[in-house]
Amino acid sequence: MMSNFVFLPIFIPLFVGAILVFLNKKHQLTMKISYLTVFLSLGVSIYLSYYVFKNNPLILETGAWKAPYGIILVADKLSVIMILSVNVIALAAVIFAASSVNSKMVQHYFYPLFFLLIAGVSGAFLTGDLFNLFVFFEVLLxxxxxxxxxxxxxVQFRESVKYILLNLFSSILFVTTVAFLYSVTGTVNMAQLGERVAEVEQQGILTGIAILLFVVFATKGALFPLYFWLPKSYIVPSPVVSALFGALLTKVGVYSMLRVYTLIFSHKLELTHTFFIWVATITMLIGVIGALSTSNVKLIIAYNIMPAIGFMLLGIGTFSAESLAGTIYYLVHDMAIKAALFFLAGLLVWHAGTSNLNKMGGFIKTSPLLGWMFFIAALVLAGIPPFSGFIGKYLLLRGAFDEEHYIAAGIGLLSSLLILFSVLRIFIGAFWGEVKEEPKEKVRSSGLAASGLLIAISILLGVGAEWFYPYIQSAADSLIDPQIYIDFVLKE
Amino acid sequence: MEIVMSILAGTLFAAGVYLLLQKQLLKIVLGTALLSHGAHLFILTMGKLNRGAPPILEKGIKIYTDPLPQALILTSIVISFGVTSFLLVLAYRTYQSNKTDMMDQLRGTDDE
Known part of the structure; x- marks a missing residue:
């Protein structure tokens, strides 16, 4: 009975999304239903997390087909942490959308697509089957x-074509890789894959497949050198959509890497994981260079996604219990703060009427709350103690130093500094000095509320680290020992 | 038989990648369609090809086909069908609003 709960985080948004297709002309009603849904969904995910941490992980074997044969959904500690974060982001997004999504967007099915996105992301976090991961990737894409x-x-058409083509290509590559893996191992169930790959100690061809799969996830997660599609395509849609993309989409790629390279391909660390560390290092550098190279406010935030992904990959590459905990911590932190920053950047651009930083100035007088929120968000992002970015980076960098990856850790530190510089540049440019151009419109209060909620969560994650850390650590401990997951799913 | 199918899938991949590298949007879309055909054939081939064998395992049946690749391929075909049709519409709209379908003219500038 309890195991059916695993299905709900996917089912609720999927169902509501399907219903809302028919209500696209009724703006107010749609909004009310959306609020109800995100609260319900958040409640379910809180209960699910509570249950999983208190008792044991849950597994749903659909149609009562036993584990390696049927399609399974698994809610282990990592999954429920991710599900909980997704639902918090969804709540903030609905609050933000209340004032930023106009009737025309609602008519063009903003809310149905939004809920389908949430359903796809939740599904990707819960599935225990590699092919189903592909299917949920497609749903969210x-x-x-x-x-x-x-x-x-x-400009939206122009940039979205590139976004879609690249993601489509990587999806095709994903199916091909799954086919390779199936022909070698004879299964697509992740737990059984883990078991079978371990049996043959990840011989030659399996490592090749591991790298091919890495290319797929690297494209989704925007790692060097496969990041070109990201910055521009993330800034063209409405801010609420940018925030959802920045907070959720790339993180699904990181989560998949976290799952696959701890559970399945973790036997040739010197080949795969060392390679990850180098990719991570270059991604961090390229990301901050991009962020410093432009004076478009939204583009600065979009480029800042990449160093964060680099940090998380550094944790996966280092592959110790501590660094994996750091990755999970950073993942949760980054979801909240990226969404908040995209919200704030969107509000700022509306307020200023331009996204060019050189044309802004003195907005601290016209909108002090926005300014100070932006300042705090910048500190959180860069990892200034005691905020949440600091805890994640501390764990990641300590892990990297312990495993003697000095260059990667050094560049990580440097890029943190440059991240701080790149976002404070926005704060200084837009809020200090004299008013250059009169603001175009007042800052929307529901937008501030949504960003405030996420910033508060980030601060809580940092200040209350003592509180959250044991949970994150226990999730990381179950990642470092894949046998726990395998035994649980296959019931041996 | 597997060899022939593998070569065919490989050819489709090669043609798909060639089209993907073209400048014209429509050719790129067709390239992705070819690529996905290649991927589907490849999945089918990877599940081993058996002649005259049903994908059912019952008592008394000695030779059967693996049903899983068929299930996978079906899912994948539906997805790529949807994406391709969406992409065609998008390519058309992009052409309409940008007045060009050449990728090298769809670059854009920084100050937008």
């Missing part, structure tokens, strides 16, 4: 294809 072109401006 399909929703994102729809979301990115809502509005239908010239």
């Amino acid at each position: 399909m929703a994102s294809y729809g979301l990115i072109i809502i509005g239908g401006s010239k």
Whole structure:
């Protein structure tokens, strides 16, 4: 009975999304239903997390087909942490959307696509089957294809074509890789894959497949050198959509890497994981260089996604219990703060009427709350103690130093500094000095509320680290020993 | 038989990648369609090809086909069908609003 709960985080948004397709002309009603749904969904995910941490992980074997044969959903500690974060982001997004999504966007199915995106992301976090991971990737990508072109401006079409083509290509590569893996191991169940790959100690061809799979996830997660599609395509849609993309989509790629390279391909660390560390290092550098190279406010935030992904990959590459805990911590932190920053950047751009930093100035007088929120968000992002970014980075860098990856850790530190510089540049440029151009419109209060909620959570994650850390650590402990997951799913 | 199918899948991949590297949007879309055909054939081949054998395992049946690749391929075909049709519409709209379908003119500038 209890195991059916695992299905709910996917089912609720999917069901509501399907219903809302028919209500696209009724703005107010849609909004009310959306609020109800995100609260319900958040409640379910809180209960699910409580249950999993208190008792044991849950597994749903659909149609009562036993584990390696049927399609399974697994809610282990890592999954429920991710599900909980997704639902918090969804709540903030709905609050933000209340004032930023106009009737025209609602008519063009903003809310149905939004809920389908949430359903796809939740599914990707819960599935215990590699092919189903591909299917849920497609669900969330399909929703994102729809979301990115809502509005239908010239530049949106131009950038979304590139976004869609690249993601489509990597999806095809994903199916091909699954086919390879199936022909070698004869299964697509992740737990059984883990078992079978361990049996043959990840021989030659399996490591090749591991790298091929890494290319797939690297494209989804925007790692060097496969990041070109990300910055520009993330800034063209409406801010709420940008925030969802920045907070959720790339993180699904990171989560998949976290799962696959701890559970399945963790036997040739010197080949795969060392390679990850180098990719991570270059990604961090390229990301901050990109962020410093532009004076478009949204683009600065979009480029800042990449160093964060680099940090998380550094944790996976280092592969110790501590660094994996750091990765999970950073993942949760980054979801909240990226969404908040995209919200704030969107509010700022509306307020200023331009996204060019050189044309802004003195907005601290016209909107002090926005300014100070931006300042705190910048500190959180860069990892200034006692905020949440610091805890994640501390764990990751300590892990990297312990395993003697000095260059990667050094560049990590340097890029943190440059991240701080790149976002404070926005704060200084937009809020200090004299008012250059009168603000175009007042800052929308529900937008501030949504960003405030996420910033508060980030601060709580940092200040209350003592509180959250044991949970994160126990999730990381179950990652470092894949046998726990395998035994649980296959019931041996 | 597997060899022939593998070569065919490989050819489709090669043609798909070639089209993907073209400048014209429509050719790129067709390239992704070819690529996904290649991927589907490849999945089927990877599940081993058996002639005249049903994908059912019952008592008394000695030779059967693996049903899993067929299930996978079906899911994948539906997805790529949807994406391709979406992509065609998108390519058309992009052409309409940007007045060009050449990728090298769809670059854009920094100050937008």
